[in-house]
Amino acid sequence: MKIGVIGAGYVGLTTGVCFSHLGHEVFIADKDPDRIGLLRQGKAPFFEPGLEDMLKKCLEKGGLHFTLDTSEIVAASEVIFICVGTPPRENGSADLSQIEQASRDIAENLNAYRIIVEKSTVPVKTSYWIERTIRLNLKKPVEFDVASNPEFLREGSAIHDFMQPDRIVIGVSSERARNILLKLYENFNCPIIVTDIASAELIKHASNSFLAMKIAYANLLADICEKTGADVKVVTKGMGLDERIGDKFLEAGIGYGGSCLPKDVKAFIRIGEELGISMDLLKAVDRINEERLLAFVDRVRQALWNISGKHVAVLGLAFKPGTDDVRESPGLKVAKLLLDEGAIVHLYDPQARENAEKILPPGENTLYFDELYKALEHVDAACITTAWEEIVNLDVDKARNVMRTPIFIDGRNIWECEQIIQKGVEYYPVGRPRGRTY
Ligand code: UGA
Secondary structure, three states: OEEEEEOOOHHHHHHHHHHHHOOOEEEEEOOOHHHHHHHHOOOOOOOOOOHHHHHHHHHHHOOEEEEOOHHHHHHHOOEEEEOOOOOEOOOOOEOOHHHHHHHHHHHHHOOOOEEEEEOOOOOOOHHHHHHHHHHHHOOOOOOEEEEEOOOOOOOOOHHHHHHOOOOEEEEOOOHHHHHHHHHHOOOOOOOEEEEOHHHHHHHHHHHHHHHHHHHHHHHHHHHHHHHHOOOHHHHHHHHHOOOOOOOOOOOOOOOOOOOOHHHHHHHHHHHHHHOOOOOHHHHHHHHHHHHHHHHHHHHHHHHHOOOOOOEEEEEOOOOOOOOOOOOOOHHHHHHHHHHHOOOEEEEEOOOOHHHHHHHOOOEOOEEEEOOHHHHHOOOOEEEEOOOOHHHHOOOHHHHHHHOOOOEEEEOOOOOOHHHHHOOOOEEEOOOOOOOOOO
């Protein structure tokens, strides 16, 4: 098929490159000339395992095109995916102005039947506004369909998630759109749910909010475990073996970050409230998550007595391993809170330094390092904020020798307490009995 994609972010680029890899002819438009320039040279504008290789191969093979001009893709594609950003506004609701602009751009160039598919995370009923905007801005009468096909990929495993999804959701309002989209996905080996558009739109926000709720619940349990001497890892393992609960997304720690869960929970709260529905459940999820960071810094205080003037390493600035994305990054937020308390922070991340520096510029008390053990030199404590493999596999003996005091405050529960304290370090996990030998 001929497929158009508007927006070359995580979702758009992964979607476009994967469809191209599967043999479709793909046209991707983005308004950012630097991004399009990079992509045309086969360079991914962000770190996502495997994406750049696949991009290069698709470009070499032909059939993958990048453009600044949306009109080109509207003319060339039967199915057009809208994958532009829906960033949060001050009040938590999603800013849909890029979706509106994409809809106008499509309308102005539409001259044959097309299916316009929302793939970005959008509030329920957004398809109504896309349909209306296109209809009102058409230059001549043309038939078109709007559909919803939310994307569930995770950063860090985007290609795997796209190629082998747990499910595909298709929301349509016509038989014609249904058949075309089913054809597009016919070779995927997973359940396909075909439904009305509002339900499809809701599945995305409902899923992300549920995942956030699981994490918040695990974090609430961690607090109870800490007060009672129980171990949250054991408690969640015991719960997770119940198939109705499942063991995924029950890792307690420093809270969820990233460009999706925090924003989507807030947006879903606004959606519900605008419909007159009490969203207290999700408000509690949001609150529990924000409190994790303060609790984590309290833990640092507990370990160091006074934070002011202390050198503290923050290991991990990406919001999770496998990405260089620092949006809503717990590591960066912890670094800021420590700086506010007068600490000198030593920052390390194997991939995200460049992005982190844009948000938290280097300075007298904000020191960036390119090497893990250099970041640990002379520190009074180290915070573990992202579970990168390199950090999980840290040589604790080597670290202990360069740190001023060997204290680890772990926001990701990456080590086993018993084993780690035998190495002569003080270790503060989350929701687990801790050992102090130091
Ligand atoms: C999330 C969803 O998992 C995807 O299904 C969805 O497609 C995507 O948002 C989106 O809406 O585009 P992502 O933001 O890439 O994906 O990251 P996750 O893997 O969900 O992790 C989010 C945060 O939760 C991370 O900070 C992670 O460290 C944290 N987390 C995750 C926990 O604290 N505990 C857990 O048990 C799991």
